[in-house]
Amino acid sequence: MAEVSNTASWISRNKILVIVLSTIVVAAGVGVPLYFVFANKGTYTDVTVQEATDMINDDETYPDLVIIDVRSAFEFAGGHIPDAINVPWVSSDFNGGEYVIESYKDTEILVYCQSGYRSKKASQYLANHGFTKIYNMIEGYPEWLAIQPIPPEVINIDVHIAKSMIDDNVTYPDLIVVDIRLDFEYISRHLIDSIWLAWNSTEGNYNGNETQLAGYEDTEIIVYCNSGNRSIPGSQFFIDIGFTKIYNMGGGIVAWEGAGYNTTTT
Numbered sequence: 001m002a003e004v005s006n007t008a009s010w011i012s013r014n015k016i017l018v019i020v021l022s023t024i025v026v027a028a029g030v031g032v033p034l035y036f037v038f039a040n041k042g043t044y045t046d047v048t049v050q051e052a053t054d055m056i057n058d059d060e061t062y063p064d065l066v067i068i069d070v071r072s073a074f075e076f077a078g079g080h081i082p083d084a085i086n087v088p089w090v091s092s093d094f095n096g097g098e099y100v101i102e103s104y105k106d107t108e109i110l111v112y113c114q115s116g117y118r119s120k121k122a123s124q125y126l127a128n129h130g131f132t133k134i135y136n137m138i139e140g141y142p143e144w145l146a147i148q149p150i151p152p153e154v155i156n157i158d159v160h161i162a163k164s165m166i167d168d169n170v171t172y173p174d175l176i177v178v179d180i181r182l183d184f185e186y187i188s189r190h191l192i193d194s195i196w197l198a199w200n201s202t203e204g205n206y207n208g209n210e211t212q213l214a215g216y217e218d219t220e221i222i223v224y225c226n227s228g229n230r231s232i233p234g235s236q237f238f239i240d241i242g243f244t245k246i247y248n249m250g251g252g253i254v255a256w257e258g259a260g261y262n263t264t265t266t
Contacts, residue, residue, distance in 0.1 A: 042127025044111075044134035049144040052110055052137040056081070066101060066109045070094075070122040071141070075114060079201055079229035081144060089113070089122045098126070105131050112137035112144065145229055153239040154232065155247045159256045162222050162249045166191075176213070176221045179253075180206075180234045185226060189263040191256065199225065199234040206234075210241065217243050224249035224256070 047055070055062050069080050070089035080086070087097045101109065109131060113119040116138045123136035137144065157165075165172050179190045180199035190196070200207050213221070221243065225231040228250045235248040249256070257263060 042124065042129070042131070042134075044123040044127045044136050046138045047110075047135050049137060049139045049147055052112070052135070052144060053147065055108070055110060055135065062108050064107050066104050066107055068101065068109055068111045068122075069141075070111060070113050070118050076201075079145070079225075080141065081112065082204075084112075089118045089125075092121075093125060094122070098129070101131075106133065108133045108135065110135045110137060112141055114142065115140040142229075148232075153246075154235045155245075156250050157222075157247050158250055159259050159261065162224070162247070162256070163259075163261055165220070165222065165247070172220050174216075174219050176216060176219060178213075178221060178223050179225075180223060180230055181225050181253075187265070189253070189265050191224065191253065192262065192264045194224075199230050199237075201230060201233075204233060205237060210238070213238075213243075218245060220245045220247065222247045222249055225252045227252040227254050 055065060056067065067081050067084040069076050069084040069086050071080075071086070072088050073086060076084075076086040076088075085100065087094055087100060109126065111119045111123045111126070111134060113122070116136070119136050119140075120138070123134045127134050165175060166177065177191050177194040178197050179186050179194045180197055181190075182198055183196070186196045186198075195212070197206055197209055197212065199205075221238065223231045223235045223238070223246060225234065228248070229252075231248050231250075231252065235246045238246045251258075253263065
């Protein structure tokens with residue numbers, strides 16, 4: 001009985017506070033727990049892919065910018081913003097993975113995912129946990145990639161041009177087609193007669209396996225991946241080490257199959 005009396009006494013002394021809190025709960029929705037109303041106590045800033053790109057390129061204003069990719073490790077391996085750190089968002093939190101960015105609580109952090117859905121949740125989570133300069137890229141990685149310029153040295157072709165080159169043994173008798181996806185992707189299906197040379201997106205190289213193409217520096221080489229994300233830097237890599245006839249197949253194997261062209265598993 002003493003506890004009830006003490007509670008009643010507290011309410012009596014704090015009538016105004018109780019009324020205000022009750023009003024907020026009703027406004028938020030009947031049956032909503034009071035703690036939920038105050039759950040999102042931190043704030044973050046939404047930015048477009050163009051604004052995110054400007055931030056990444058502005059070393060003077062954002063010299064210590066940290067880029068966080070909250071997609072799965074598999075998605076990250078398929079291509080990501082340069083220098084991004086992979087901290088996967090798992091349902092409702094980072095599953096403890098946020099420890100890798102704990103020291104950046106007062107540093108500008110750009111958060112992105114595939115579509116903007118996970119990055120929004122992740123940004124709010126970080127803001128709630130003491131991170132003070134969070135920027136959420138609202139449109140996702142594919143949209144960011146779409147506005148990035150293709151290196152001028154790389155010849156970008158679509159799947160129809162690639163198909164015509166492959167079929168033209170007279171003009172391109174020594175043409176090489178290189179699949180730079182992961183091993184299980186290549187095994188699942190690939191272009192007929194293509195060779196496998198996996199691109200390491202994290203390191204930005206072929207782990208030294210590009211030596212398999214030594215002697216073909218002046219031969220036409222078509223480079224492709226799943227959707228065209230990895231093949232752009234993968235093509236540029238060959239240009240940088242002296243290859244002269246590199247063709248990037250835009251759209252990747254997805255566009256190739258979409259056009260009705262055949263693939264194989266052998």
